[in-house]
Amino acid sequence: MSKLTGSCLCGAVQYEIANPLRFARNCHCTMCRKATGAAFATWAYVEYRDFRWIHGSDLLGEYRSSPDVSRTFCKVCGSTLQYIADQAFPDAFGLALGTVNGDPQAVNRCATSWSVQKRRGLQSPTICLSQRKLHLVNNASTQSILICR
Numbered sequence: 002m003s004k005l006t007g008s009c010l011c012g013a014v015q016y017e018i019a020n021p022l023r024f025a026r027n028c029h030c031t032m033c034r035k036a037t038g039a040a041f042a043t044w045a046y047v048e049y050r051d052f053r054w055i056h057g058s059d060l061l062g063e064y065r066s067s068p069d070v071s072r073t074f075c076k077v078c079g080s081t082l083q084y085i086a087d088q089a090f091p092d093a094f095g096l097a098l099g100t101v102n103g104d105p106q107a108v109n110r111c112a113t114s115w116s117v118q119k120r121r122g123l124q125s126p127t128i129c130l131s132q133r134k135l136h137l138v139n140n141a142s143t144q145s146i147l148i149c150r
Contacts, residue, residue, distance in 0.1 A: 071085040
């Protein structure tokens with residue numbers, strides 16, 4: 002397989018990925034929605050060993066959106082690039098799937114996630130679960146529903 006490539010909107014920051022993307026996730030949490038300006042963020046799971054910046058790494062900005070999560074973006078155009086949760090995923094990060102050049106057909110497993118603050122309680126979305134597995138993930142402040150193919 003040839004390497005996947007990608008970039009920010011203006012092309013100032015560019016990267017390549019050596020192996021196929023194996024997992025993608027749509028996250029509907031408030032932070033991901035605000036970080037991307039969309040109804041949800043789509044993150045592809047990428048291992049650090051398979052990833053390299055090929056241009057513009059000096060143009061990356063970083064924002065710590067919570068104590069355990071950092072997000073990177075292009076300082077020129079503002080494109081969201083990475084979701085980094087080193088404690089939860091020390092060997093990998095979330096890559097904004099929309100930044101991949103062309104069609105990232107290499108993704109063979111997708112999930113959708115809804116996260117809500119525990120103090121508000123779990124609000125189940127209306128979804129079709131035929132032939133999908135439902136997982137409830139808890140951490141200190143949120144509950145997430147993952148629906149996997």
